[in-house]
Amino acid sequence: MVRAQNGGKCRVAVLISGSGTNLQALIDAAAGEDAVFSICAVISNKPGAYGLTRAGDAGIAAVTINHRDYSDRETFDRALIEEIDCHTPDLVVLAGFMRILTPEFVRHFSGRLLNIHPSLLPKYQGLHTHARALEAGDREHGATVHFVTEELDGGPAIIQAVVLVEAGDTPDSLAGRVQRQEHVIYPLAVRWFAEGRLRMVEDRSELDGELLPRSGHRIQG
Ligand SMILES: Nc1nc2c(c(=O)[nH]1)N[C@@H](CN(C=O)c1ccc(C(=O)N[C@@H](CCC(=O)O)C(=O)O)cc1)CN2
Numbered sequence: 662m663v664r665a666q667n668g669g670k671c672r673v674a675v676l677i678s679g680s681g682t683n684l685q686a687l688i689d690a691a692a693g694e695d696a697v698f699s700i701c702a703v704i705s706n707k708p709g710a711y712g713l714t715r716a717g718d719a720g721i722a723a724v725t726i727n728h729r730d731y732s733d734r735e736t737f738d739r740a741l742i743e744e745i746d747c748h749t750p751d752l753v754v755l756a757g758f759m760r761i762l763t764p765e766f767v768r769h770f771s772g773r774l775l776n777i778h779p780s781l782l783p784k785y786q787g788l789h790t791h792a793r794a795l796e797a798g799d800r801e802h803g804a805t806v807h808f809v810t811e812e813l814d815g816g817p818a819i820i821q822a823v824v825l826v827e828a829g830d831t832p833d834s835l836a837g838r839v840q841r842q843e844h845v846i847y848p849l850a851v852r853w854f855a856e857g858r859l860r861m862v863e864d865r866s867e868l869d870g871e872l873l874p875r876s877g878h879r880i881q882g
């Protein structure tokens with residue numbers, strides 16, 4: 662279990678830019694009787710993001726750090742780091758957060774920084790994923806929870822949810838079904854992290870010889 666203090670609950674800071682439906686799913690999960698994490702802060706780069714209202718309604722500290730107030734990404738990210746660290750999180754999750762983060766920010770939170778991306782990575786990194794999947798004629802689409810690395814949407818995947826593309830789907834109709842799955846897999850991934858079951862390794866060779874606890878298999882190569 663990550664974090665012994667705070668009633669044994671993992672402290673999670675959530676970064677948003679918009680409506681905050683994934684944030685709401687995390688708020689609801691943190692309110693559950695079997696919750697293993699709490700949300701210590703919500704930070705938006707967009708003033709007036711509805712996710713800030715969701716945080717306020719849940720009694721969670723909600724802060725806006727507007728990227729437009731900073732001359733460049735580096736100074737914006739440093740301000741983000743300073744604000745986030747004030748809340749002493751064990752984990753930082755990006756939930757509809759729409760800014761590309763600098764290497765400095767990613768290094769600072771390396772191994773405890775998650776994102777949910779609306780595609781079956783490594784397909785469709787970046788933006789406009791639903792339209793791209795439809796344009797490609799994909800029969801399957803979905804969402805991925807992954808560790809965040811310097812490579813945009815290139816970090817190790819943790820959980821994926823598959824959504825079948827239906828005849829007549831539009832980007833909006835597909836987005837709706839994908840988001841419903843996001844609201845299931847994101848709280849699950851955060852729970853796994855809080856339970857100490859997730860670890861990001863930089864080099865797979867670190868795992869050589871490691872025993873897999875559930876299966877008893879040992880990794881070779
Ligand atoms: N270094 C990383 N930063 C971020 C990652 C990551 O994996 N590594 N994930 C993204 C989340 N994301 C998709 O899941 C994403 C967010 C934003 C963008 C983007 O192009 N943003 C533009 C601004 C767009 C806007 O304001 O509407 C930008 O930053 O210039 C691409 C992918 C979060 N960051």
Ligand SMILES: NCC(=O)N[C@@H]1O[C@H](COP(=O)([O-])[O-])[C@@H](O)[C@H]1O
Pocket residue numbers: 677678679680681682683684712756757758759777778779787788840843
């Ligand atoms: N590249 C990042 C990205 O596109 N994230 C996507 O923003 C949507 C809105 O989330 P929200 O309702 O939780 O704010 C979510 O579908 C999420 O996958």
